[in-house]
Amino acid sequence: MTTTGSNVPPFVHRITKYDPADRDRHGHYTGTEDTVSDHGPVESAYLEAIAAFAEESGVDRLAVREPCEGALSRTRALGLFPERLERSPYGEGPGEEEPQRPADEGFWAQLRWLLALRRAVVLEEGYLYNASRRHRLTEGTLDAARARLTPRARLTVWPDLSPDVGAVLAALPEDDTVELIWEDSEGLITSVIADESDHQRLTDLVATARAAAAVPLTLDGRHPLLTAVLPDADGILRARWRTGPTANDRLWPLLSTLRCRRTGEVSACGV
Numbered sequence: 001m002t003t004t005g006s007n008v009p010p011f012v013h014r015i016t017k018y019d020p021a022d023r024d025r026h027g028h029y030t031g032t033e034d035t036v037s038d039h040g041p042v043e044s045a046y047l048e049a050i051a052a053f054a055e056e057s058g059v060d061r062l063a064v065r066e067p068c069e070g071a072l073s074r075t076r077a078l079g080l081f082p083e084r085l086e087r088s089p090y091g092e093g094p095g096e097e098e099p100q101r102p103a104d105e106g107f108w109a110q111l112r113w114l115l116a117l118r119r120a121v122v123l124e125e126g127y128l129y130n131a132s133r134r135h136r137l138t139e140g141t142l143d144a145a146r147a148r149l150t151p152r153a154r155l156t157v158w159p160d161l162s163p164d165v166g167a168v169l170a171a172l173p174e175d176d177t178v179e180l181i182w183e184d185s186e187g188l189i190t191s192v193i194a195d196e197s198d199h200q201r202l203t204d205l206v207a208t209a210r211a212a213a214a215v216p217l218t219l220d221g222r223h224p225l226l227t228a229v230l231p232d233a234d235g236i237l238r239a240r241w242r243t244g245p246t247a248n249d250r251l252w253p254l255l256s257t258l259r260c261r262r263t264g265e266v267s268a269c270g271v
Contacts, residue, residue, distance in 0.1 A: 152239035
């Protein structure tokens with residue numbers, strides 16, 4: 001149980017059925033409790049403990065902002081062990097010090113600028129791990145697509161699909177696996193993972209496609225334009241997952257410190 005709304009929570013508790021006295025110096029449980037399943041009464045106790053923290057904090061989203069001594073007592077009465085931890089195991093670890101870019105107004109302004117230059121891009125909306133949907137954006141469709149995004153989604157902006165579907169198919173590698181992405185006649189964007197043995201099947205799949213693209217599966221072969229994660233409505237980034245920053249994203253911490261003023265036809269910016 002951790003706070004949310006900042007990168008470093010002021011307090012963290014681990015709530016389990018395992019007595020901390022039965023953990024070794026590495027934190028591994030060595031006692032006699034069953035470690036395979038927490039279903040049944042124990043699972044109910046976990047839920048009651050979480051509800052106690054939520055109730056005492058006066059929130060309805062399982063977000064605890066202040067230490068809750070009453071909730072700690074109720075948790076212990078349920079036969080569980082709330083342990084105070086130095087940091088959340090789900091927080092940023094070593095090597096993750098680079099700040100995660102939020103999809104704030106600066107991000108959307110930069111995306112509009114890209115659309116003005118490129119006329120269209122593809123926005124990938126990651127709403128679960130290993131699950132996403134894509135939106136082909138223009139300046140005219142950006143606002144509507146933004147309004148439909150899943151809260152806390154992970155966003156990746158890609159170059160637009162090519163209207164020359166035949167050329168995309170002809171350029172498929174003979175000895176590599178790619179992700180083929182296409183937009184059908186109804187505007188739905190779909191993708192499949194395919195190798196050289198699937199070329200004929202791919203030709204049939206995209207027979208009526210409006211546009212397509214083939215993207216390598218290797219990280220060094222994938223080149224998104226922007227990435228970010230949606231903050232909550234109050235502007236605070238609480239989602240735990242991260243994106244792989246692009247070159248543009250790495251400029252974001254600097255750009256966010258710039259203050260600009262307009263003098264005649266010239267804009268002057270400084271830190």
